[in-house]
Amino acid sequence: MHRSAPRLARILACATVPVVLVAGCSSGSDDDKKNADSPSRSSSPSPTPTVAKAKFSKLPDVCTSLSGKTVGELVPKAESKKGKALPSADTNTSASCLWSGLDGFKYRSLTVSLKLFHSDPGMGTGDKRAQAYAGQQATRAATADGAKDAKTEQAGAIGDAATTVSTKSKKDGDDFRNQTVVARTANVVVVIEYDGAGYETAKAPDAGDLMKDAKAAAKEVVESVAKGDQGDKGTSSDSSDANGSGKSDDTSGDKSGDSGSSDEAKKKSGA
Template sequence: MSEGTMQRRAQCDQRAKRLPRVVCAAAAVPLMLVAAGCSSDSGSGDAKDKAADKPAASKSASPTPTVEAAAYAKLPEPCAVLAKKTLKDLVPKADSGKEGASNDTATRGSCSWDSLDDNGVDGSQFRWLSVSMLRFDSDATRGAGDDLAHDYYTKQLQDVQSAEGAKSLKTTPVSGTGDEASVVRYDLKKKEGTFKQQTVVARVENVVVTVDYNGAGLAGDETPDADDLVKDARKAAEEAVAAVTKANGGGGTGGAKSPSQSASGSASASGSTSKSPSKESSKASSKASSKASSKTS
């Protein structure tokens, strides 16, 4: 074998040895392309997943609930709700009214009068009169003022009807006094004598008016006629209701009511810790009775 032939064979052998490497290198290219393709698909899927995970555009906020504005925005002066003639007829010996304490006179007000007509050995006639007013504002969360007032009107009646020691209790609807009204009458027997109690509870729009009127014949004087006392109590309630309307211009807040978004009601309407008018009236009545007893002793 010639030298040239041997050299060509050696070159062929070297090429043969290198061939598998070239083939393997060439084969690796499609694998890399496949891997790149998988990586590309995986990224696309992740993007879709992330897009799916994104929250949808938030919906527009719900509108704030509205409630009709309360008709009446204030209360009259408590001790000025009754005419002088009415006071003279109901509590003839009263010097002046005693205004009750209130931390918000636009929401709560009261006034009381007591009268003792002392006739010496012939006995005495005692009278006690109280007018209480409670106003409710409309509240976006609790409701319209007149609805809140109606609820309180109902509760007030129930409280009066459950008076401790009440005898011969009778409740009668009253017409022509606000939007709704009732009179509760009963007897209370005390050591000083028999007291005739009349309570008129009335609602006009978003205000509740409570009139307490009681009378007794002391030291042997005759007991007053309950029917007469009821008429007087109803008259006082009518005047008090009219005073509330007049204090607000005779017809609420300027005629038609407008929506209100108030989020806060009056302190009284939201359950303040102040005492209810009926409890105040009961205590005042008891105090007045004790005063009458001490005067006649």
């Protein structure tokens, strides 16, 4: 009997091992069940970035942004009083119109260009984008190929901000006086290019007179923009522009509709 007691103790000890293991596994399963039943913490969604809505949502008809009277005064004997609309991928955001004519030996060329910027969360407000583009256009006018004696000044009472650029150039032996007014009204940039020359025996026009007319034209176009539809139809977080891409009218400039489009037209018109 005494010899069998240790043996019996060993048997009982071994018999308790599975119970302990089972209890341990059962305890782990209960913990997993509790964790599964407890609601998981959901991460808070990042707030959607917003920017102020742009004031203007579309452009006016660029070729009617100036009255017939103004066109007649600035471009006597214009080939077309209605103007020539220059190519543009989307006239809702970028448009230009050209008038040119020869009155005797006096040549005049007038180009009006409009550029609209929508607000974009990733690119900034329409106003800031327009401001950057306006600066680029002023620099472009002052550094254009063949431009000499560039004079750049700030002009008041034209939109929210305006810059004038006066240069001289020579084409086919004739002296040209080139006047540019770059004005911004909210999220729209207005560029007026007014050039004049005297062919044969005619003298080159007075640069001061041309600039005075260019400023008057800029004011009139700014008023035309103000009369158009107001209010960005998209939401403040909408990153798409009217041409279907939020980055298509970036500040690098739109070759199809900005003031640079007038260069080709001037060549065709004989400038």
